[in-house]
Amino acid sequence: MQFGYSETCLAHDPGPRHPETADRLRAIRERLKKKHGVEYVAADPCTAEQIEAVHDPEYVDALEEFCADGGGNWDPDTTASEGTWDAIRHSAGLACWAVEAALDGDDGRKTPFSLGRPPGHHAVADDAMGFCFVNNAAVAAQHALDSGEYDVDRVAIIDWDVHHGNGTQDVFYDRDDVYFVSIHEQGLYPGTGEIDETGDGDGAGTTMNVPMPAGTDDVEYLAAVEGPIAAAFDAFDPDLVIVSAGFDAHRHDPISRIRLSTEAYALMTDRMRTVADETDAALAFVLEGGYGLDVLADSVAIVHETFDGRDPLEPGDELADQAVSTLEDVADEHGLDVDLGS
Template identity: 80%
Template structure:
């Protein structure tokens, strides 16, 4: 894979006790040293206009000034230093590079994966939260739609971070040109992402939330990818599939109770690649969460290995009754003609 990376993203340092540490990127880089076919690409930072295409401009300018004044605690979870503003602009720039590369034909072993930070999927239109100031995936999706040379009409963002991607949902909730899917742990921060949150207005039906019960494992996530996610996205005729790739649903991540294995990320990657192929859509990845350094690094490496030719190993267990019930409710909420195979 091609990994979008910038040393500037290491300069955002919310403190040694904060889980969203620069060591996350260092761990990923160290793990990828052992893999062949890894390429790194830097990218230009985005400007305020690009960010303000999805965020309130006054809010964006307030973040810039907050950092210029030295930063501090924006809220109890979300902190900045003076260097954070440059890291934000580079993190979003790397996400934009990823969609550009994908839309210009990068595929297979060249598939782009942006590993910028701070992450973005909790950042709503006019506020920061959950370690996130600017929604990198949303900025990148809008960047793709705004450029005529890419000639695309519909984007899908699939968020497999263990936390609901409330910010991405907020930004695109009334839009028909962006289909947002979030598969996350039910009841976990930020407490949003119920099944009946399916979009409003022109966006009615283009938000799909799959809130999995604590303890859910690989089997149910695979069933979700092969069932309601694939069915909905293929019907929506997408041109670009952007993965908000958080790795905190791993069973060894310290802040969640979903029980995915490292192998699950190979399975999800493979299934989403199939969806993109079936839609003739470009495919790109953008890093979100993941706070156990070893499992974060191993999981990102697993995504890379999948594009490097490794065949995923299917799970041999069964879904829990609660997980099956959740998936059936998602199918009903979206009116899909589908039976859950789990």
């Protein structure tokens, strides 16, 4: 894979004992040293105008000034430092690079993955929250739609971070040109992402939430991706698929109760590659969360290995009844006919 990376993203310092540390990127880079076919690419930082395409300009101005003044606690979870604004611009710029590379035809072993921080999927249009200041995936999706260089009319985003991608949902909730899916742990921060949150106005039906019960493991997540998520993306027929790739649903991540293995990320990567191929869509990855350093690094590495020719190991367990009920409710809410194999 091609990995977008900038040392500037290490300059964001939320303070000691904060889980969203620069060591996340260092751990990933260290793990990828052991892999062949890894390429690192730099990218230009986003302009304020690109960020303001999805964020309120007054909020963007306030955020930049807040960082210039030395930062501090924006809220109890979300802390900035003097270097945060530059890190934000580079993180969003890397996400824009990823979609540009994908739309330029980079796929297979050249599939782009932006390794930026701070993450973005909790950032709503006019506020920061949940470690996130600017919504990288949303900025990148809007950049693809706005760019005259690419013929992009529809973008699909799948967010498999263990937390609901409330910010991305907020940005596109009343839009019909972006289909947003979040698969996440039910009831976890920020407490949004229920099945009946499906969009509003022109965007009615273009938001899908798959809130999975605590304890859910590989086979249930795979059923969600192969079932209602794949069916929805096939019907939407996107030109571009963005994976908001958080890795905190791993069973060894310290802040969630979903029980995914490292192999699950290979399986979901393989399925999303198939979905993109079947809809003739470009495919790009954007880093979100993941706070156990070893499992974060291993999970990013297995995404790379999947594009480098490794075949993922298929799970063999049956679906749990509670997960079947959730996925049936999701499919019914969106009028989809899916076979869950139960």
